[in-house]
Amino acid sequence: MIETEALRNQFQRQFEALGGHVFYASNSERLPVVLASAYQAMVDRYLPDGPLQVVYWLNLDLSVLDLEGILGGIRGTQCICWPQGSRQHAVQEKWRDLLAESQVGITGAAWAAADTGSVALYSSPSTGLLPSLLMPIHIILLNQKRIQPSVSDGLKKLYQESETQGRMPPLVKLITGPSMTADIEGQLVIGVHGPTAIGVVVYE
Amino acid sequence: MAGQLPIDSRPWPVRRDQALQDKTMQQTIQFVTRRVANAKVAAYTAYPEGERLRQRAVGVKRRSVENMEEHLAVFAQQVEAHGGQVHRAKTAADAIRTVLEVAKNHGVQRVIKTKSMVTEELELNRAFESVGIAVRETDLGEYIIQLAHEKPSHILAPAAHKNRAQIEALFDQDAAAYHTEPPASDDILALTQYARRRLREEFLAADMGVTGGNFLVAETGTLVLITNEGNADMVTTLPPILVSVVGVEKIVADWPGLTEVIQQPALSGVGQRLSSYTTMVSGTRGTDQWEGPDEWHVVLLDNGRTLLKDTPFEDVLSCIRCGACLNVCPVFRQVGGHAYGSVYPGPIGIVETPLLTNFEVLPELPSVLCTLCHACGEACPMDIDLPGHIVQLRKIKRDRHMDAAGVTRSYRWWARFWATPHGYRRSIRWARWGQRWFVRHGRIQSAPGLAGGWFNTRDMPPVASPTFHEWWERTRGKGHRS
Numbered sequence: 080m081i082e083t084e085a086l087r088n089q090f091q092r093q094f095e096a097l098g099g100h101v102f103y104a105s106n107s108e109r110l111p112v113v114l115a116s117a118y119q120a121m122v123d124r125y126l127p128d129g130p131l132q133v134v135y136w137l138n139l140d141l142s143v144l145d146l147e148g149i150l151g152g153i154r155g156t157q158c159i160c161w162p163q164g165s166r167q168h169a170v171q172e173k174w175r176d177l178l179a180e181s182q183v184g185i186t187g188a189a190w191a192a193a194d195t196g197s198v199a200l201y202s203s204p205s206t207g208l209l210p211s212l213l214m215p216i217h218i219i220l221l222n223q224k225r226i227q228p229s230v231s232d233g234l235k236k237l238y239q240e241s242e243t244q245g246r247m248p249p250l251v252k253l254i255t256g257p258s259m260t261a262d263i264e265g266q267l268v269i270g271v272h273g274p275t276a277i278g279v280v281v282y283e
Numbered sequence: 284m285a286g287q288l289p290i291d292s293r294p295w296p297v298r299r300d301q302a303l304q305d306k307t308m309q310q311t312i313q314f315v316t317r318r319v320a321n322a323k324v325a326a327y328t329a330y331p332e333g334e335r336l337r338q339r340a341v342g343v344k345r346r347s348v349e350n351m352e353e354h355l356a357v358f359a360q361q362v363e364a365h366g367g368q369v370h371r372a373k374t375a376a377d378a379i380r381t382v383l384e385v386a387k388n389h390g391v392q393r394v395i396k397t398k399s400m401v402t403e404e405l406e407l408n409r410a411f412e413s414v415g416i417a418v419r420e421t422d423l424g425e426y427i428i429q430l431a432h433e434k435p436s437h438i439l440a441p442a443a444h445k446n447r448a449q450i451e452a453l454f455d456q457d458a459a460a461y462h463t464e465p466p467a468s469d470d471i472l473a474l475t476q477y478a479r480r481r482l483r484e485e486f487l488a489a490d491m492g493v494t495g496g497n498f499l500v501a502e503t504g505t506l507v508l509i510t511n512e513g514n515a516d517m518v519t520t521l522p523p524i525l526v527s528v529v530g531v532e533k534i535v536a537d538w539p540g541l542t543e544v545i546q547q548p549a550l551s552g553v554g555q556r557l558s559s560y561t562t563m564v565s566g567t568r569g570t571d572q573w574e575g576p577d578e579w580h581v582v583l584l585d586n587g588r589t590l591l592k593d594t595p596f597e598d599v600l601s602c603i604r605c606g607a608c609l610n611v612c613p614v615f616r617q618v619g620g621h622a623y624g625s626v627y628p629g630p631i632g633i634v635e636t637p638l639l640t641n642f643e644v645l646p647e648l649p650s651v652l653c654t655l656c657h658a659c660g661e662a663c664p665m666d667i668d669l670p671g672h673i674v675q676l677r678k679i680k681r682d683r684h685m686d687a688a689g690v691t692r693s694y695r696w697w698a699r700f701w702a703t704p705h706g707y708r709r710s711i712r713w714a715r716w717g718q719r720w721f722v723r724h725g726r727i728q729s730a731p732g733l734a735g736g737w738f739n740t741r742d743m744p745p746v747a748s749p750t751f752h753e754w755w756e757r758t759r760g761k762g763h764r765s
């Protein structure tokens with residue numbers, strides 16, 4: 080218990096040092112409220128005007144979470160669940176356009192690493208990277224049990240899972256801070272291609 | 284077989300003078316290199332495990348390179364078992380042929396790229412354009428220099444030689460060509476936002492993605508890409524066809540090995556524990572997946588690399604392209620990357636350029652762009668003996684009679700005198716006698732023959748009368764003070 084709390088605190092420190100935002104729901108009943116206020120805080124800060132469209136997928140333990148119910152009241156947010164439909168190209172292209180015009184991606188996570196403040200996402204039949212890619216805001220719902228002490232531990236976990244699955248996921252992404260660059264005159268700028276703002280809602 | 288590297292064929296004095304006159308470049312390079320060199324030191328200080336990790340990473344890279352061929356075979360097997368295809372390219376020309384063939388087979392029209400030194404090595408963009416395929420660099424710095432038709436000036440900060448006004452002008456031109464709104468101002472944020480908007484269109488329209496690679500994991504057939512901007516994620520996730528061109532030396536034997544090396548490029552390169560995005564590709568999308576390329580080709584490039592195997596220079600193949608050696612090099616900080624004339628600048632470039640090409644191009648690098656201060660040797664996280672190699676390369680050059688005859692003669696003459704105390708004293712006496720014609724305002728301002736070049740930009744104090752040695756001899760040497 081104390082250990083998970085220590086890991087959560089370490090993760091939070093690292094993630095915030097990178098410029099990310101961390102919110103905490105101490106139990107599953109509080110999650111909807113915490114998520115709603117996290118969402119509100121982030122959109123108000125980073126996208127003060129305009130319509131809001133969310134594309135999301137959630138980890139299995141949250142499959143009952145009613146995202147539309149939670150976020151629908153905030154500035155008329157539309158929620159779209161990913162993935163759906165067929166895997167044909169035409170459908171995929173439509174998805175791409177839809178993702179490109181959305182403002183917020185909400186995803187679960189495979190694991191997180193406390194020592195580096197990283198979050199790992201896998202592509203799998205029910206989880207993916209696209210909703211974390213194109214939108215200006217990315218919010219991750221992270222079960223605190225998924226926080227590993229270090230990125231090596233997380234990678235070990237990925238390896239063990241792949242052994243039982245028979246293969247690695249085709250794509251894996253570790254997110255360690257927002258998209259940034261120092262390519263112009265060496266000055267740091269946040270938000271080049273990926274999200275400008277990332278937030279994690281840790282829940283128990 | 285020796286590799287092929289594109290070079291700037293202008294002679295060194297021309298490249299040098301151009302660099303020394305470019306104040307924008309000098310200012311930015313000095314700012315950037317200092318900032319990241321300091322960030323690296325701070326990152327290690329704040330991360331006690333960092334040093335232990337680094338040492339383990341050196342071991343992993345060395346062992347992986349030792350049995351490179353074996354691991355590459357396993358890698359190929361794994362990639363092919365997961366839907367990808369692996370191509371071996373002996374030379375740059377082979378690699379280009381392979382990539383263009385893949386593009387042609389699919390009728391590719393638009394390519395998007397992540398930053399990759401290897402594709403610079405191939406001049407892949409030029410190859411694409413020569414067959415009418417549009418190619419777009421998506422790393423912000425690379426995008427800027429692509430618009431300017433220039434080469435990277437730093438392996439991690441390719442556009443470090445451009446200031447915001449120059450970049451705004453480039454973006455304005457680009458906006459006019461693509462009928463889109465130009466950047467709002469020359470503010471750095473506005474420029475970045477313009478690039479985000481413009482490149483977004485290119486990401487969504489591309490039919491093929493091209494990446495380099497930071498690591499290849501043999502055991503799992505995984506390609507690892509490290510970026511801060513997030514462009515590698517776009518390139519690996521959006522287009523249906525993915526081509527990754529990677530040097531053979533990037534191979535790591537197994538997954539535990541990867542976990543030991545994965546933090547090194549960011550830790551030593553920019554002083555972060557990990558870069559913002561680490562992307563791992565381990566195969567094609569397959570029938571049950573939503574994401575991942577439909578087709579994945581990995582081109583394993585040799586281009587002179589295996590020449591270094593089983594030589595005293597083998598450790599060079601452990602280079603992770605972190606740029607730490609560039610950032611601490613006093614010469615690089617003055618002249619920037621272009622002056623080297625090679626795609627690989629800085630201390631590692633000095634060593635690799637002649638080695639990969641068997642001294643066919645830019646053999647002058649080890650002699651003219653190094654002061655042997657050893658800063659690079661201390662900075663290199665992979666413990667590559669850069670200063671030692673530079674000395675060896677100078678020696679090889681001399682043994683192969685590659686130095687200009689005048690230079691060799693002068694050094695031989697000099698060495699003959701300074702090899703003995705007696706010869707040294709004699710040379711000093713002669714210099715004192717001869718210097719009278721070259722002293723102005725109490726300093727030696729010029730010299731005859733080859734030595735004259737040394738005084739182009741500096742002067743030196745004249746030989747004293749008496750010298751310390753002479754004074755010592757006269758006073759202490761005879762056992763009394765005067």
Ligand code: SF4
Nearest residue numbers: 602603605606608663
């Ligand atoms: S030689 Fe060493 S310091 Fe230089 S880029 Fe390679 S790994 Fe980094």
